[in-house]
Amino acid sequence: MNTIKNQLKEHNARKFNNIYFDFSTNEIFKKHLFGKYEKKRFSEITGFHLDQQGKTKEKHHRVTRAIVGTALLGNVGGVAGALTGGKKYDIVTKLDVIINFKDGSSWIEKFIQSDTKTSSFIYKGEAGICDGLMGTLKEIDRKGLTNKNS
Known part of the structure; x- marks a missing residue:
């Protein structure tokens, strides 16, 4: 050896x-x-x-970001949060x-x-x-x- x-x-x-x-x-x-x-x-x-x-994996933070966005900025914040939430x-x-x-x-x-x-x-x-x-x-x-x- x-x-x-x-x-x-x-x-x-x-x-x-x-x-x-x-x-x-x-x-x-x-x-x-x-x-x-x-x-x-x-x-x-x-x-x-x-x-x-x-x-390919995707992080699913869209819902959380949409809820926070809605709470902070209303409907526009919710849409923006949902659109920017996913990351592949x-x-x-x-x-x-x-x-x-x-x-x-x-x-x-x-x-x-x-x-x-x-x-x-x-x-x-x-x-x-x-x-x-x-x-x-x-x-x-x-x-x-x-x-x-x-």
Whole structure:
């Protein structure tokens, strides 16, 4: 276990959460619970894709704003409050990268698993790591090191 960790460090492996890419040996590693590593060769990769799900949410303050507007300014205040009360924003409910291998197995690297605003610091950080992982997989594929077209 320590030898894999040392190898990854010595070879300046690219790390994205629990996935490591060692371009010196053309190997990909996944670190599991308790520090156990699973190893595959780049040539065993048959596909990969991004699984992102989301929706638009709306805060429902229209009624409250309409009541307060009516109390303060009459009917005109009520209409103004109702018109300015709703606010829509985008959320991501799931953000994963799935890597498929020749033996039929898949690795799923999970980044977001609950409602997260796309404007949030958490989303931006996780999306950046996810983009790096997808970019590295595309680079490996471009170099012809995967088994994607087989």
